[in-house]
Amino acid sequence: MRRLMCLALSATPLLACEDEWLVPLMTPPPDSYPVLWMWVGPKDEAPPCADGQPPRWEGWMPEEPVDACDGCTCGPAACVLPSRLTTDALSCPGGGSSVSVDAGNRWDGTCAALPSPVAPEELASVVYDPPALSPCAPSETPEPPPVAARFVRVCAGDTSQEPPGFIACMQAGREGTCWDGYTRHEFFEELVDHRACAPCECGPPAGGTCVAELLLYGDSACNDRVDATLSAGLGETPCADIRSSLPLSAVRASLVEAAPGACSPSVPAVTGTLERREPHVVCSFPET
Known part of the structure; x- marks a missing residue:
């Protein structure tokens, strides 16, 4: 052929x-x-x-x-306790000499003794930093289609x-x-x-409800309460007057409301x- x-x-x-x-x-x-x-x-x-x-x-x-690529997800944006507060020698809104106290980034809210107690004459008011939403954890990098x-x-x-x-x-x-x-x-x-x-990425956290409560103590073991109790929500920096004659020697905090936020996942390119x-x-x- x-x-x-x-x-x-x-x-x-x-x-x-x-x-x-x-x-x-x-x-x-x-x-x-x-x-x-x-x-x-x-x-x-x-x-x-x-x-x-x-x-x-x-x-x-x-x-x-x-x-x-498909398949990226983001974990929840958890509520995180703040670790810092600021005392002031004047009543709210302050304006006198101030002392910044930080319990550390990994503070879980348990009783934390201050390195140096704040004397009563320097403790007329206190401002507590607000809670925050943690970044969302992205899922593992997906396979290409x-x-x-x-x-x-x-x-x-x-x-x-x-x-x-x-x-x-x-x-x-x-x-x-x-x-x-x-x-x-x-x-x-x-x-x-x-x-x-x-790699998968997550956008900024949004939504959620976080309310933290701060308790002040006159002793390092968190037994003697100072009269002020502070509650702060997301984006709030409340100020509370202190009328106690006790020094500020320790703090304790907890989340009284904790509804996690969310993040938008990325759509990674091939x-x-x-x-x-x-x-x-x-x-x-x-x-x-």
């Missing part, structure tokens, strides 16, 4: 007429048999080549890749009958071009996925590329 085809096209200049003949850039004779048969679809449904022949080529036709591609099997065309499910085609010209009216099909023997997802190796181009015959 190949020898007859070479003879039939001998009037047209050819670059070669070998075991796999080179298609010239002209329309093939309408009564010639197809050079190749091509099947496209899911790999597990691909039929074998006719007459037990091995495939000429196999590969993949990738679709346009998705440029965003799977590569969407159709499987391609190309078989030799030297069969007199059309294999079921295959379409007739010819190998493209040297520049990968097809003739007018023919449909171009490009596929690749191997797809190498170099893509990854950018980084990297999908590498396409060993390309092939075939041209399917015009539909009649």
Whole structure:
């Protein structure tokens, strides 16, 4: 069959007429048999080549890749106790000499003794910093979306009958071009996925309700209460007057309301590329 085809096209200049003949850039004779048969679809449904022949080529036709990853989530924005308060020698709103007291960033609200007690004459009022919402913890970095591609099997065309499910085609010209009216099909023997997802991130916390209560003590063991009790919500910095004759020697705090906030997760972009190796181009015959 190949020898007859070479003879039939001998009037047209050819670059070669070998075991796999080179298609010239002209329309093939309408009564010639197809050079190749091509099947496209899911790999597990691909039929074998006719007459037990091995495939000429196999590969993949990738679709346009998705440029965003899915699956990012954010944990709750928990209520966090403040650790700092400021005493003042004058009644609210203050304005006299002040002392800043900090129980530390990891304070859990249990009894915390001050390094140096604040004397009663320096303790006319106190301002407690408000509670806050912690940053949300992002989920782990997701995997990129799977590569969407159709499987391609190309078989030799030297069969007199059309294999079921295959379409007739010819190998493209040297520049990968097809003739007018023919449909171009490009596929690749191997797809190498170099893509990854950018790490998940969380936006600023919002919402939630946090109310902290501060208790003041005149002794380091938190037994003798100073008369003031402060409650502060998100964004509030209340001031309370102190009328006790006790020094300020220790503090204790607790969250009396704690409804966590939330954060908006990011939609991470896909980084990297999908590498396409060993390309092939075939041209399917015009539909009649």
